[in-house]
Amino acid sequence: MLEEIQLQQVLPQEIEKRSFEIITEELGNVELDPLQAPIIKRAIHTSADFDYLKNLTFSELAVEQFHTAIKNGACIVTDTQMAKSGINKKELAKYGGEVYCFMSDDDVAEIAKKQGSTRAVASMEKACMLDKPLIFAIGNAPTALVRLYELIDEGKLHPCGIIGVPVGFVNVVEAKELIMRTPVPYIVARGRKGGSNIAAAICNALLYELRDMEK
Incomplete structure (x- = not known):
C-alpha cells in the first residue's frame, strides 16, 4: 500500500515555501488586496482552512495602521499562553514591542473570582494599566472581546488595533461583531472559526x- 503513495520530495527548509505555493495555486484567479494577502494566506497555512479567505474582515486601512503601531513600539496582549508562545517575539522586539499574557497571573485569578467574571475579562482590565501602545490579539475568549468593547466605549482604553479571532459557540459571533462597531482598527474572523494559532x-x-517591506 505504501508503495502506491507518492510523497512530495521537499527539503525541510522548503516546506513552508512549498505550502504557500500550494495555497497560491489553489486560490487560482482570486484577487486579494496586496497588503491583506499575506495575512489571509498565513491564516490558511496555519489551519489548512480556506474559509479564512471569506471570514477574515479588515477595517479600512487596517494593515497600514497595524504596521504603524508596530513600528512605533506597540506591545501585543494576548488571551492565551499558546498565542504568546506562537508570536515571533524576536521580530516584535526589533521595534521595541513585547508580548503579554496575564491569564496565568495570580492577581488576575483573584480579581476574576471576586468579580465573578472570567480571567480573560480580568486580564483585559489589567492591560489597561500598561502605559504603552497596545495591540490585542484574542484567539480564545469572547469575553475578552466584550470587555475590550466596554473599556473602549467607556474611554478607559485606546488600543492601536484588535485582532479578534476567538473560536467557539457561545457569544463568539456576537463579540466579534461588537469589535467591528468600535473606531479601533481591527482584523476579525467573522463567524465561529478562529483560535490562538490564528x-x-x-x-x-x-x-x-x-520585515519584507524593509529589505
Whole structure:
C-alpha cells in the first residue's frame, strides 16, 4: 500500500515555501488586496482552512495602521499562553514591542473570582494599566472581546488595533461583531472559526510583512 503513495520530495527548509505555493495555486484567479494577502494566506497555512479567505474582515486601512503601531513600539496582549508562545517575539522586539499574557497571573485569578467574571475579562482590565501602545490579539475568549468593547466605549482604553479571532459557540459571533462597531482598527474572523494559532499567525504575518517591506 505504501508503495502506491507518492510523497512530495521537499527539503525541510522548503516546506513552508512549498505550502504557500500550494495555497497560491489553489486560490487560482482570486484577487486579494496586496497588503491583506499575506495575512489571509498565513491564516490558511496555519489551519489548512480556506474559509479564512471569506471570514477574515479588515477595517479600512487596517494593515497600514497595524504596521504603524508596530513600528512605533506597540506591545501585543494576548488571551492565551499558546498565542504568546506562537508570536515571533524576536521580530516584535526589533521595534521595541513585547508580548503579554496575564491569564496565568495570580492577581488576575483573584480579581476574576471576586468579580465573578472570567480571567480573560480580568486580564483585559489589567492591560489597561500598561502605559504603552497596545495591540490585542484574542484567539480564545469572547469575553475578552466584550470587555475590550466596554473599556473602549467607556474611554478607559485606546488600543492601536484588535485582532479578534476567538473560536467557539457561545457569544463568539456576537463579540466579534461588537469589535467591528468600535473606531479601533481591527482584523476579525467573522463567524465561529478562529483560535490562538490564528491570532498568533496574524501577528506574525504583520511582522513578516513589515520585515519584507524593509529589505
